[in-house]
Amino acid sequence: MTTTTMELSTSAEKRKRISYGMTLLVAGLLIYLLFGLTTQAGVSTTFGLNLAGSQAIEVSDFVVPAQLTVNLMAAIAAFAGAYQLAKGIRSTGWLIGILAVTFVIAFLTWAAQDKSFNLTGMLGSSLVRATPIALAALCGVISERSAVINIGIEGIMLMSAQTAVVTATVSGNLYVGLIAAILVGALVAAFHAYLVIRFKVDQVVSGVAINIFGTGFTSFISSRFLQKATDTLNNSGTFPIISIPGLSKIPILGPVLFENNIVIYLMILLVVVMHIMLFYTPWGLRTRAVGEHPKAADTLGINVYLVRYVNVILGGMIAGLGGAYFTIGSVGRFDEIMTAGKGFIGLAAMIFGKWNPIGAFTSSLIFGFADSLQVKLQILRVPIPSEFLLMAPYIVTMIILTGVVGRAIPPAADGQPYEK
Amino acid sequence: MSETATPSQTKTGNRSSLAQELLVPVLAVVTGLIIGAIVIVASGANVFDAYGALFTGSFGSPIRLIEGLQVYFSTGETKELLRAIYPFTESLVTATPYIFAGLSVALGFRAGLFNIGAEGQFFIGALCSAFVGYSVKGLPMIIHLPLAILAGALGGALWGMIPGYLKAKFGAHEVVNTIMMNWIAFRLSDWLLNGPMKASGFRPVTPNVLPTAELPRFFDDPLRFNLGFFLALLVAYLVYWFLFKTTTGFEIRSVGANPDAAKYAGMSIVKNLVLVMALAGGLAGMAGSAQVLGVDHWVGQGFSAGYGFDAIALALLGKSHPFGVVLSALLFGFLRSGATNMQSRAGIPIDIISIIQGLVIVFIAAPAIIRWFYRIRSIKTEETVLTRGWGK
Numbered sequence: 052m053t054t055t056t057m058e059l060s061t062s063a064e065k066r067k068r069i070s071y072g073m074t075l076l077v078a079g080l081l082i083y084l085l086f087g088l089t090t091q092a093g094v095s096t097t098f099g100l101n102l103a104g105s106q107a108i109e110v111s112d113f114v115v116p117a118q119l120t121v122n123l124m125a126a127i128a129a130f131a132g133a134y135q136l137a138k139g140i141r142s143t144g145w146l147i148g149i150l151a152v153t154f155v156i157a158f159l160t161w162a163a164q165d166k167s168f169n170l171t172g173m174l175g176s177s178l179v180r181a182t183p184i185a186l187a188a189l190c191g192v193i194s195e196r197s198a199v200i201n202i203g204i205e206g207i208m209l210m211s212a213q214t215a216v217v218t219a220t221v222s223g224n225l226y227v228g229l230i231a232a233i234l235v236g237a238l239v240a241a242f243h244a245y246l247v248i249r250f251k252v253d254q255v256v257s258g259v260a261i262n263i264f265g266t267g268f269t270s271f272i273s274s275r276f277l278q279k280a281t282d283t284l285n286n287s288g289t290f291p292i293i294s295i296p297g298l299s300k301i302p303i304l305g306p307v308l309f310e311n312n313i314v315i316y317l318m319i320l321l322v323v324v325m326h327i328m329l330f331y332t333p334w335g336l337r338t339r340a341v342g343e344h345p346k347a348a349d350t351l352g353i354n355v356y357l358v359r360y361v362n363v364i365l366g367g368m369i370a371g372l373g374g375a376y377f378t379i380g381s382v383g384r385f386d387e388i389m390t391a392g393k394g395f396i397g398l399a400a401m402i403f404g405k406w407n408p409i410g411a412f413t414s415s416l417i418f419g420f421a422d423s424l425q426v427k428l429q430i431l432r433v434p435i436p437s438e439f440l441l442m443a444p445y446i447v448t449m450i451i452l453t454g455v456v457g458r459a460i461p462p463a464a465d466g467q468p469y470e471k
Numbered sequence: 472m473s474e475t476a477t478p479s480q481t482k483t484g485n486r487s488s489l490a491q492e493l494l495v496p497v498l499a500v501v502t503g504l505i506i507g508a509i510v511i512v513a514s515g516a517n518v519f520d521a522y523g524a525l526f527t528g529s530f531g532s533p534i535r536l537i538e539g540l541q542v543y544f545s546t547g548e549t550k551e552l553l554r555a556i557y558p559f560t561e562s563l564v565t566a567t568p569y570i571f572a573g574l575s576v577a578l579g580f581r582a583g584l585f586n587i588g589a590e591g592q593f594f595i596g597a598l599c600s601a602f603v604g605y606s607v608k609g610l611p612m613i614i615h616l617p618l619a620i621l622a623g624a625l626g627g628a629l630w631g632m633i634p635g636y637l638k639a640k641f642g643a644h645e646v647v648n649t650i651m652m653n654w655i656a657f658r659l660s661d662w663l664l665n666g667p668m669k670a671s672g673f674r675p676v677t678p679n680v681l682p683t684a685e686l687p688r689f690f691d692d693p694l695r696f697n698l699g700f701f702l703a704l705l706v707a708y709l710v711y712w713f714l715f716k717t718t719t720g721f722e723i724r725s726v727g728a729n730p731d732a733a734k735y736a737g738m739s740i741v742k743n744l745v746l747v748m749a750l751a752g753g754l755a756g757m758a759g760s761a762q763v764l765g766v767d768h769w770v771g772q773g774f775s776a777g778y779g780f781d782a783i784a785l786a787l788l789g790k791s792h793p794f795g796v797v798l799s800a801l802l803f804g805f806l807r808s809g810a811t812n813m814q815s816r817a818g819i820p821i822d823i824i825s826i827i828q829g830l831v832i833v834f835i836a837a838p839a840i841i842r843w844f845y846r847i848r849s850i851k852t853e854e855t856v857l858t859r860g861w862g863k
Contacts, residue, residue, distance in 0.1 A: 448647065
């Protein structure tokens, strides 16, 4: 018995090793064929490291010879592939990392050959674009850790976004809008929790109903009221950029991390707080127990229903913050269906991040990067139709979900109603 | 779900259980409309004007119908009569793609899959049908029309099969993947409509399909009532037959009801999941075909907007039964068609229908709310497993 399982696992590992090695080899070849051959010789690529209007100390831009860099990346990927085939690098993370880094650097160098590409600006906009995704993902993490799937994040964010901009415009105070958005998020999430806990409604169905209702309701309000009275109802302005003294002077990192608005700071803070709360406090232990084995938790005197209510509502508040980002955190007005699937991408980020706050945040950054990359590439006039670049985040999501990075395991009781 | 009743049940037992089955959906719709009325009143409009416009927009005005009949019988002139039945036929036209799309989601539910991707599959199907419809020239209608419909079904099937395969092989959740496929479909269509498939002119739309690829219409313009409606009814019957009278249909329902048991019984989960998603995609694709070949004759941006979520509501409302889906598609057809009139007459945005739909789904999914609200005794009915957690 044991020997067969061992043989099975070694053959599976061997297959995995070969497939990863081949993937890297093919990637190396692709980099050479796609980018290496089409890069002009003797041309250099400039990576800008300074952001106009930022307080950071200026550093000189990073200039590389284009063709050499692309070919070097091809060589690194191919070498890593060959090494993997021959010897085997154990860590999957490293392999994926090498693949991603070489491909992205080669691609950027190729795309921006003979031109300048602002790397700092790119990283900054990645973080900004990752913000709603990360907030949606954190909402998913906190409720799914207590075994309640919330697929209605998209609808919650839409309703919060609209509430935020309307209350902020009417009251003239952005913080009132922020609080209203968070309250609406809590309210809708409470409704979801009530349906799935009290009435044991299918969690996914309830979430879909919230999405349909949210889309319909916000569009209804938008076309009946907001479009006729844009100035008095739908024009709030946005949160100002707050520069953190001292830290914002750091080159590259300063403008990326320490010159943002309050929503983005809150998001980063939430990632840290949620990580500590989940793994180092009694509340986190209870939450995880309820998510993994509610019966055992119940036996130990934990109120399973209460924990679920609290977590889903907290998640709704986080999604509400995410909704506020769309309006008062970025453009200052509400447009119909402006979330454009970000809530669902957040769920993918949650799965990719293996239901961990920090993992979810990191994968949101990848989506943010893919999102801002397509914008930059349109500016660089890369000869790829912009529609295909716009597909990138969605395709990345699908690839990630197929478990390229190893199977993600959800909390054991995820999605199941609890009956005493 | 009368078919799930045990054979030993008497005829009267069946009938009363059917009434019980219908009670909750009907009350759910009624409650949805009541809350919709409250929203309309709260938004400062007259609810009687609004729902009056909704009614005449969906069924037509009875007075005009009588007048039309009088004119027809006295002079033989059909113009007035056709104008009177126009709203009614238009509702059937609106219901046609709903039947297909609702069947798509219902079929997925039967296998325990949640197909949120009907919208993308719809769009891809419409584009494929349009492409065959305008680019293939010189064929007689008897070949061209089926070919165009088949192209739509295949396009949709491909779009549905990809998430099905990823689900079966890798456990990637179909809810997220079908949504991603939706967005990919929208971007792809943006590109196609602005590039390879663009008709000459400024607007990003496809050329008109050739007359040989159009679903024949029964009346003169502006009545758009066409063969697509009856095709939809036929397909609904075929889906019923497939699900309840064939071995594969039985396997699909077994996989949906209890995948572990189905696996032990030697049924291939992978095969059935991929098959169901392909068929579901094909049905949604045919919804697109019916719309483009029967009604619009060309495809533009936002062609499929809203159909995906509507289809989910339809499947839930119809309890994932093909005949239930047909009934709820007719209901939605009348609602949507009437809502267009309500928007132009009473100034109520058509999005009110989405609000009502969201509420109806909640009430259907939580019948306890309806039972509590109307003080109906609880009856034990068999529950269909709709979805499971992530990739389990």
